[in-house]
Amino acid sequence: MCGIVGYIGKRDVVSVLLKGLTNLEYRGYDSAGMALQDCGEIKIYKTLGKLVNLKNELENKKSELKHPSSGIGHIRWATHGSPSLVNAHPHTCSCGKLVVVHNGIIENYKELREELIKKGCVFRSQTDTETIAHLVADEYANTKNLEEAVRNSVKKLQGAYAVCVIHKDAPDIIVGARKHAPMLVGIGDGENFIASDTPAIIEYTKRTIYLDDNEIAVISQNSVKVTDINGHEVIKKVETLPWEPVALSKLGFKHFMLKEIYEQSDVIRNLLNGKLYDIDECVKLDEVKIDKEILKNLNKIEIIACGTSLHAALAGKYIIEDFAGISVEVEASSEYIYRKTTTNASTLVIGVSQSGETADTITAIKQAKAKNSHVLIITNRPDSNMARLADSLIPVNAGIEVSVAATKSYTAQLISFYLLAIHLAEIKGSMEKSYLKNIKHELIQLPSKIEEILSNTSNIKECARKYSSYKNFIYIARGINLATAYEGALKLKEISYINATGYPAGELKHGPIAMLDETMPVLSILMPGGITYEKVLSNSEEAKARNAKLIALTSSDDKNIDALFDVVIRIPKISEILSPALTCVPLQLLAYYIAEFLGKDVDQPRNLAKSVTVE
Ligand code: F6R
Numbered sequence: 001m002c003g004i005v006g007y008i009g010k011r012d013v014v015s016v017l018l019k020g021l022t023n024l025e026y027r028g029y030d031s032a033g034m035a036l037q038d039c040g041e042i043k044i045y046k047t048l049g050k051l052v053n054l055k056n057e058l059e060n061k062k063s064e065l066k067h068p069s070s071g072i073g074h075i076r077w078a079t080h081g082s083p084s085l086v087n088a089h090p091h092t093c094s095c096g097k098l099v100v101v102h103n104g105i106i107e108n109y110k111e112l113r114e115e116l117i118k119k120g121c122v123f124r125s126q127t128d129t130e131t132i133a134h135l136v137a138d139e140y141a142n143t144k145n146l147e148e149a150v151r152n153s154v155k156k157l158q159g160a161y162a163v164c165v166i167h168k169d170a171p172d173i174i175v176g177a178r179k180h181a182p183m184l185v186g187i188g189d190g191e192n193f194i195a196s197d198t199p200a201i202i203e204y205t206k207r208t209i210y211l212d213d214n215e216i217a218v219i220s221q222n223s224v225k226v227t228d229i230n231g232h233e234v235i236k237k238v239e240t241l242p243w244e245p246v247a248l249s250k251l252g253f254k255h256f257m258l259k260e261i262y263e264q265s266d267v268i269r270n271l272l273n274g275k276l277y278d279i280d281e282c283v284k285l286d287e288v289k290i291d292k293e294i295l296k297n298l299n300k301i302e303i304i305a306c307g308t309s310l311h312a313a314l315a316g317k318y319i320i321e322d323f324a325g326i327s328v329e330v331e332a333s334s335e336y337i338y339r340k341t342t343t344n345a346s347t348l349v350i351g352v353s354q355s356g357e358t359a360d361t362i363t364a365i366k367q368a369k370a371k372n373s374h375v376l377i378i379t380n381r382p383d384s385n386m387a388r389l390a391d392s393l394i395p396v397n398a399g400i401e402v403s404v405a406a407t408k409s410y411t412a413q414l415i416s417f418y419l420l421a422i423h424l425a426e427i428k429g430s431m432e433k434s435y436l437k438n439i440k441h442e443l444i445q446l447p448s449k450i451e452e453i454l455s456n457t458s459n460i461k462e463c464a465r466k467y468s469s470y471k472n473f474i475y476i477a478r479g480i481n482l483a484t485a486y487e488g489a490l491k492l493k494e495i496s497y498i499n500a501t502g503y504p505a506g507e508l509k510h511g512p513i514a515m516l517d518e519t520m521p522v523l524s525i526l527m528p529g530g531i532t533y534e535k536v537l538s539n540s541e542e543a544k545a546r547n548a549k550l551i552a553l554t555s556s557d558d559k560n561i562d563a564l565f566d567v568v569i570r571i572p573k574i575s576e577i578l579s580p581a582l583t584c585v586p587l588q589l590l591a592y593y594i595a596e597f598l599g600k601d602v603d604q605p606r607n608l609a610k611s612v613t614v615e
Pocket of ligand 1: 306307308310353357358361405406407490494612
């Protein structure tokens, strides 16, 4: 949510900030803005909507700029105050000399605002962020030291913030501070960067310092200083980013989402590499740092996640319970944090998150840690805040996912659950070796089966064309593919804005069936040979009897369904327990093509942001 980038150095400041913001645009696109230190003046540019508008504005106003030496930029995902020009960042103090960009939510902003108004501050926006600008300016009036002013101010803030501050009278520095929102410093030669996330700086440097909560960074052209909330200097580790800039290229695909869907076979190969070599050998999961004896006797696992990661977690429950016979609870992080849980020291808590920055999941993980549980994090971002909280960490290594709709990270999370479940089963001896051998064999074959699906998508495209004008969809499944039904419906909803809901197929007749008629396509996920096949087929018949259009997602060996369904989408033959790793792919494509036919903004759907860093 919201992206921040700051730069000080000899390059073209506007280009560096625009490039950084472009690579952060997945974090929000309600408005964009930039403040530049330009030969003794601070110049501010803001536009509504996507970053392209700011690019055009800056292009038109190029002649106004002399030689900017530093600046801070922002893209907004609106929380407090509507997406309007007046609410767009950067925000300034009353006199305009001090400028702030912010990601997060200041919970006590109303009280602070009232106090500052009493002191004579003039507020222009409805944002919580503007309070920070006035607060720091008020402190600066006393200290005449920007770092001190920021430190004194953040002590008064409640909530979450990553802020960058510049002042007209301190043109050689940018000050950043964070609490419960990500922020890092990029170290260059004769230049430095500060940003919400690594993609903002990857084009320029791989050397990074991750700020921790309550730390304050002061960057100048040739120095970086980090202090704690009391002003004591903190010696930070300089880490090297694992990403390459090419990861941020569409590589000829029309959208990042399509590119990321096509990357899934390689993602699985990568993930299996080093963990599953041979079906006769045990899965190697050295990442799980729990004593084998403890794992053997483990009787409860809790998985916490949001959105797509929550759907992967739901599939994970089925997989772990099936292979390892351990009871698994799955819960949305936002629910977990507001109830009395039974989590304790003998519970293994698994947090699943693509970004590793989802605020609700981070809070939930902290709560679990406070109860002394072992916390295992499955994430695509081993450099994230969540990863730093982990006792054990499974990095899914899917590569940077740019499209807001998660695709390849979902598949990678699923594969992580298969590996984890096999690992647990092998430790506990809970499954026949021959059964696990078959599973491993199928896992190794998954990448080529995904390639088979991706090599011919005309049927899915045709289905998308046929149904793109429908306003409501129901996705049904039973058992492990219920997670697929939820995830497929979410994909369609988020990128095409069509109302799509996933239901357990058996629940259809307990209410939702009332909605069915010829305007409501029902997509059924069937796995021939699986324990739920016959039942989902009968539930589909019930839908047909109410005139619903029927779409089947089934495997190539399903011979007896063509008469019942209007459209049949097939995947290669696979066992039911492993099928979610394949069934998700056509549903990602179906959502993609429908959104494409409707002319939607596939990679940046409205109202969404990829990294949900507010609760
Ligand atoms: C949907 C999507 C979101 C995220 C959710 C959790 O395509 O991307 O539903 O899955 O916001 O994000 P992470 O996985 O980063 O914790």
